[in-house]
Amino acid sequence: MKYYDAIVIGAGQAGTPLAKKLAGSGLKTALIEKRWLGGTCVNDGCSPTKTMIASAKAAWSVEHNKSLGVDSGNAKIDFRKILERKNDVVKKMRSGLEKGVSETENLDLIEGEASFTSEKEIIITLKTGGTEVASAEMFFINTGEKPSIPDIDGISDIDYLTSTTIMDLEEIPEHLLVLGSGYIGMEFGQMFRRFGSKVTILEPSKRILKREDNDIAEEITKILGAEDVIIETETKAVAFEKKSGHILVTIEKKGEKSSLSCSHILVATGRKPQSEALNLNAAGIETDEKGYIKVNDRLETSAKDIYAMGDVKGGPAFTHISYDDYRILVENIIEKGNASIKNRILPYCMFIDPQLGRVGITEQEAKKQGLDIKVAVLKNESVARCIETGDERGIMKAVIDAKTGKILGASVLAEAGGEVVTILQMVMMGGITYEQIKDCVIAHPTYAESLNNLFMTLDQ
Numbered sequence: 423m424k425y426y427d428a429i430v431i432g433a434g435q436a437g438t439p440l441a442k443k444l445a446g447s448g449l450k451t452a453l454i455e456k457r458w459l460g461g462t463c464v465n466d467g468c469s470p471t472k473t474m475i476a477s478a479k480a481a482w483s484v485e486h487n488k489s490l491g492v493d494s495g496n497a498k499i500d501f502r503k504i505l506e507r508k509n510d511v512v513k514k515m516r517s518g519l520e521k522g523v524s525e526t527e528n529l530d531l532i533e534g535e536a537s538f539t540s541e542k543e544i545i546i547t548l549k550t551g552g553t554e555v556a557s558a559e560m561f562f563i564n565t566g567e568k569p570s571i572p573d574i575d576g577i578s579d580i581d582y583l584t585s586t587t588i589m590d591l592e593e594i595p596e597h598l599l600v601l602g603s604g605y606i607g608m609e610f611g612q613m614f615r616r617f618g619s620k621v622t623i624l625e626p627s628k629r630i631l632k633r634e635d636n637d638i639a640e641e642i643t644k645i646l647g648a649e650d651v652i653i654e655t656e657t658k659a660v661a662f663e664k665k666s667g668h669i670l671v672t673i674e675k676k677g678e679k680s681s682l683s684c685s686h687i688l689v690a691t692g693r694k695p696q697s698e699a700l701n702l703n704a705a706g707i708e709t710d711e712k713g714y715i716k717v718n719d720r721l722e723t724s725a726k727d728i729y730a731m732g733d734v735k736g737g738p739a740f741t742h743i744s745y746d747d748y749r750i751l752v753e754n755i756i757e758k759g760n761a762s763i764k765n766r767i768l769p770y771c772m773f774i775d776p777q778l779g780r781v782g783i784t785e786q787e788a789k790k791q792g793l794d795i796k797v798a799v800l801k802n803e804s805v806a807r808c809i810e811t812g813d814e815r816g817i818m819k820a821v822i823d824a825k826t827g828k829i830l831g832a833s834v835l836a837e838a839g840g841e842v843v844t845i846l847q848m849v850m851m852g853g854i855t856y857e858q859i860k861d862c863v864i865a866h867p868t869y870a871e872s873l874n875n876l877f878m879t880l881d882q
């Protein structure tokens with residue numbers, strides 16, 4: 423048996439930097455990873471998708487540029503090159519992490535799957551075969567999530583794709599049917615449409631992107647509709663059948679059944695925690711009914727000296743949240759501070775084009791909470807920068823506390839929406855009021871300048 427001061431299970435967005443930091447502080451540390459360093463973000467999530475989305479944007483621009491007076495013919499998609507570039511980006515990022523970990527003193531990387539045998543001990547099923555037992559004073563769990571596959575008649579008989587396997591496809595699907603209109607469904611749907619696939623998105627709910635405001639969802643539906651992405655709401659797939667060369671899907675819309683044929687299916691119906699293999703009961707670690715590890719505001723689990731970080735603890739599943747969990751644990755464990763995840767402002771960006779940058783509360787959520795709010799809304803067709811660059815798609819809005827004038831949340835559906843919303847995030851952090859932004863001198867004609875105009879709408 424090997425003895426450590428700290429064992430980190432899962433080399434995701436929190437696990438890898440935390441293992442390095444713990445080892446750097448003098449603690450004998452082990453990092454256990456069953457697959458690859460970098461976890462979902464680097465290998466299957468943010469980086470590979472955003473690399474491919476950049477290619478899809480380039481393809482779209484070829485056509486769009488014609489409206490700007492630049493005609494470079496028709497876009498020719500070299501899918502092999504797109505995949506090669508994506509693989510190179512992933513490899514480069516992953517090898518940077520491998521180098522960092524291997525050069526860290528006091529840190530052992532053990533490649534295998536960890537499972538608790540008691541509160542202080544784990545067994546690791548090694549990648550190379552065999553097992554190893556290790557014990558530690560402290561454990562940090564960062565095992566992330568994996569795609570959740572709905573139980574639909576015939577699904578196990580078809581070769582459905584997930585967000586992981588779709589990135590290794592060597593051909594562009596002729597007709598991609600996407601189940602689910604969350605971030606994954608929307609990003610891949612638009613991307614493959616731009617590569618030339620026919621794309622149909624099925625969403626059982628009344629509308630797409632339930633967490634977002636209705637006007638934002640409607641605008642996105644319009645934008646994707648203009649690119650011929652077919653979105654069917656209140657529609658679900660109820661059966662699949664493999665036919666020669668295609669998949670026959672029985673769909674149900676408001677109780678009416680019909681069928682459609684497609685070449686590929688992407689299941690993007692949500693993700694579930696990777697907590698089963700951990701045998702959490704053996705360590706007395708409590709989970710919720712879905713298997714997410716329960717933590718308090720300091721990321722402590724129900725078991726003493728065992729912490730959970732990132733997606734596996736439930737809540738918003740984003741790289742920057744997992745990374746912030748790492749920061750909180752460093753502050754509390756190494757620097758003996760008292761950091762908490764309470765009242766953390768939540769920003770995120772959905773990388774459809776134009777991007778949906780989001781921060782804080784939505785209008786629908788504010789109304790649900792009965793807050794006294796003002797809402798500022800501006801269409802991009804009246805933003806100088808958008809008019810000049812020839813891309814007037816989208817809308818921006820902010821939710822404001824009616825009494826204090828402070829910003830509670832914002833949605834920016836625009837080119838560089840993720841960047842513009844970050845300005846509002848900093849405004850929120852600084853407690854700046856909307857009147858101050860309205861009257862702030864901002865360089866003309868930038869996207870940021872539209873924030874003057876957004877808040878001017880409240881004077882009208």
Ligand SMILES: Cc1cc2nc3c(=O)[nH]c(=O)nc-3n(C[C@H](O)[C@H](O)[C@H](O)COP(=O)(O)OP(=O)(O)OC[C@H]3O[C@@H](n4cnc5c(N)ncnc54)[C@H](O)[C@@H]3O)c2cc1C
Pocket residue numbers: 431432433434435436437454455456457458459460461462463464466467468469471472534535536537564565566567585606696699700731732733734739740741742744773
């Ligand atoms: C297609 C896609 C696109 C995304 N795009 C974005 C984006 O643009 N922006 C954004 O902020 N977020 C994005 N996300 C979400 C983001 O990837 C995750 O929130 C982020 O990676 C944080 O994950 P994590 O640190 O909790 O764990 P992960 O990164 O998932 O890492 C967990 C690691 O633990 C390992 N592991 C699991 N169980 C065990 C075990 N028992 N023993 C040893 N190792 C184990 C896994 O192999 C994995 O390497 C995307 C996700 C997907 C799927």
Ligand SMILES: NC(=O)c1ccc[n+]([C@@H]2O[C@H](COP(=O)([O-])OP(=O)(O)OC[C@H]3O[C@@H](n4cnc5c(N)ncnc54)[C@H](O)[C@@H]3O)[C@@H](O)[C@H]2O)c1
Pocket residue numbers: 572601602603604605606607609624625626627631632658659690691692693738739740770771772773
């Ligand atoms: N840009 C980003 O930050 C980004 C990008 C991709 C993924 N992510 C992360 O990954 C997580 C998972 O994304 P996701 O899109 O898989 O999940 P999601 O929870 O965002 O969306 C899933 C969608 O599938 C629908 N659905 C459920 N069951 C269905 C069924 N049987 N058939 C059809 N539709 C069904 C749901 O109604 C929902 O709209 C996100 O919550 C996000 O945190 C982030």
